[in-house]
Amino acid sequence: MDVQLKRGMLDVCVLATLLKGDSYGYLIIKDLSPHIEISESTLYPILRRLEESKCVSVYTLEHNGRLRKYYAITNVGRNKINVFLEEWKSMMGIYSFIEAEVNSK
Amino acid sequence: MKKSEFIKKLREELKGYPHDPVEDSIQYYSEMIDDRMEDGMSEDEAVSKVGDPIAIAKQIKYNMPLKNVIKEKVAAKKVENTGKEVNIGLIIVLILGAPLWIPLAITILSLVGTFFILLWVFDFVMYVLALVSAVSIIASIIGAAITAFTTGIGTALVFVGSGIGAAGLSLLLAIGGIAFAKAIIALTASFARGIKRIIIGR
Numbered sequence: 001m002d003v004q005l006k007r008g009m010l011d012v013c014v015l016a017t018l019l020k021g022d023s024y025g026y027l028i029i030k031d032l033s034p035h036i037e038i039s040e041s042t043l044y045p046i047l048r049r050l051e052e053s054k055c056v057s058v059y060t061l062e063h064n065g066r067l068r069k070y071y072a073i074t075n076v077g078r079n080k081i082n083v084f085l086e087e088w089k090s091m092m093g094i095y096s097f098i099e100a101e102v103n104s105k
Numbered sequence: 106m107k108k109s110e111f112i113k114k115l116r117e118e119l120k121g122y123p124h125d126p127v128e129d130s131i132q133y134y135s136e137m138i139d140d141r142m143e144d145g146m147s148e149d150e151a152v153s154k155v156g157d158p159i160a161i162a163k164q165i166k167y168n169m170p171l172k173n174v175i176k177e178k179v180a181a182k183k184v185e186n187t188g189k190e191v192n193i194g195l196i197i198v199l200i201l202g203a204p205l206w207i208p209l210a211i212t213i214l215s216l217v218g219t220f221f222i223l224l225w226v227f228d229f230v231m232y233v234l235a236l237v238s239a240v241s242i243i244a245s246i247i248g249a250a251i252t253a254f255t256t257g258i259g260t261a262l263v264f265v266g267s268g269i270g271a272a273g274l275s276l277l278l279a280i281g282g283i284a285f286a287k288a289i290i291a292l293t294a295s296f297a298r299g300i301k302r303i304i305i306g307r
Contacts, residue, residue: 024140025133025136025137025140026136026137026140026141026144027140040134040137040155040156041134041155041156041160041161041164043129044133044134044140044164044165044168045164045168047133048168053283064143066136066139067132067136067137068136068140069132069133
């Protein structure tokens, strides 16, 4: 997949996994792996970006004697998902058009 | 590679970079390795899955906000420089140029000083006017009282109205004067800070 295209989508993918509940780094990677390729070094700047833009909030919990960072989606984050879906709706309209043109040849 | 080795390598690569982002990223990767091990992987497996510490460090450095990096580099440079001799050339230029920049500095400072004095005068005038308005309330009361029994209620009410207006004006000027004084003090403070910054060069 085109790198630039993927980059914008990954942020929203991460947000989407947080919709069903708060999560942490490794779990996010596990949840996303079947759908889109992502490594921890890819995820790290995404999480930083999302935190900076207030799309997620962060807190730490103790787990087996060590600290683990949890991420929770915010309303700003939810809004970002909706904007993404809206944009892609129009994208799909264009896709249908192009596909139809190709098939009509 | 063992986890401790990985972390050590990562820290080495990130030496000289701002403390908080570095610690943050180390925490993240440490957590990632621990979670993988908890999931059943061996330490070596977990570390290798996470990636090469040098490549990861490169990526962290690339993603770090530039202003933080610059701030940190400047701070480091400062620590280096105190204790070194002051630039001789700079001193010579300062001495030779003194007949020019000393009178200039005096002129500028006098102008600035005059400006601030003017601000305080203006503030003082506001209080004086507030006082004058307050005093005129008395005149209004007297006027209202007299005209109530001579010219008529209508004229008396005019005096009452102007008395209330004077009271309002007085209050406004007094409050405004205080607010203005606070503003002048704040302006003076930030001006002083600005001068300090120019001199010390922070």
